[in-house]
Amino acid sequence: MPSDLSPIDKAKFVAAKRATDYVENGMKVGLGTGSTAAWLVKCLGEMVREEGLKITGVPTSSRTAALAREVGIEITSLDEARWLDLTIDGADEYDANLNLIKGGGGALLQEKIVATSSDRMVVIADIGKQVETLGAFPLPVEVIPFGWQTTKALIEETLVGMDVMGRTTTLRLNGDTPFMTDEGNYILDMHLNRIANSRQLSLVINQIPGIVENGLFIDICDAVVIGYGDGRVEVRDINEGTVETDKIDFLDNDNLFSDLSD
Ligand SMILES: O=C(CO)[C@H](O)[C@H](O)COP(=O)(O)O
Secondary structure, three states: OOOOHHHHHHHHHHHHHHHHHHHOOEEEEEEEOHHHHHHHHHHHHHHHHOOOOOEEEEOOOOHHHHHHHHHEEEEOHHHHHHHOOEEEEEOOOOOOOOOOOOOOOOOOOHHHHHHEEOEEEEEEHHHHEEEOOOOOOOOOEEOOOOHHHHHHHHHHHHHHOOOOOOOOOEEEOOOOOEEEOOOOOEEEEEEOOOOOOOHHHHHHHHOOOOEEOOEEEOOOEHHHHHHHHEEEEEEEEEOOOOOEEEEEHHHHHHHHHHOOOO
């Protein structure tokens, strides 16, 4: 039941619920990864089952693919879909220009490919993800395992010339072994604290051999749906220049909570 959820989970849920307003019958929808995106997949699953919503989902990770199947959303690959109407995904940080840090869940590569293949990207987040300057959240970078220590050293050397506050880079672990992405790569987390020029950093980092992609999403996100623990939501659309507020009633969603809460 809703009262069992923490305020952060309530905020994630209301953001996800409000974002389903963007989804229309017949759409091809990129499905993000992470705990906020999981709420979205559950909400969409309920709409498919209860309201006859017809969508095709393109998941951004094996985890999301499994959840989408479980809740009854038809899924396909990006190669089949080719171009998507919309992607809805979570984020680790967003700034006033809706530039993002993503990849906390290790799915940044597929997430970036899917988001850039979409007419529109909508981010769903709790208010705690909002920052003035990106970088407090460690920036994930996906690297191929071959020579990763050399790649790490090259990154740290490159950072000397960049306007960032920290330069440590750590290999993400899963227990005692390296965390492995769906593509069989490793993640290096860059502890930068403050990224003065995220656009420049993103371009420079991606020039280093061994780096597949970084978690900076620059000029990709069109709108953010921000959730609060009391049910309020705020929708900021960067293209329309609009800010809307709304409130989601938890009581309307009792079925969803009792059926699908983890
Ligand atoms: O980028 C991501 C996964 O790679 C997630 O969207 C991001 O980490 C946010 O996750 P959560 O919704 O669990 O806070």
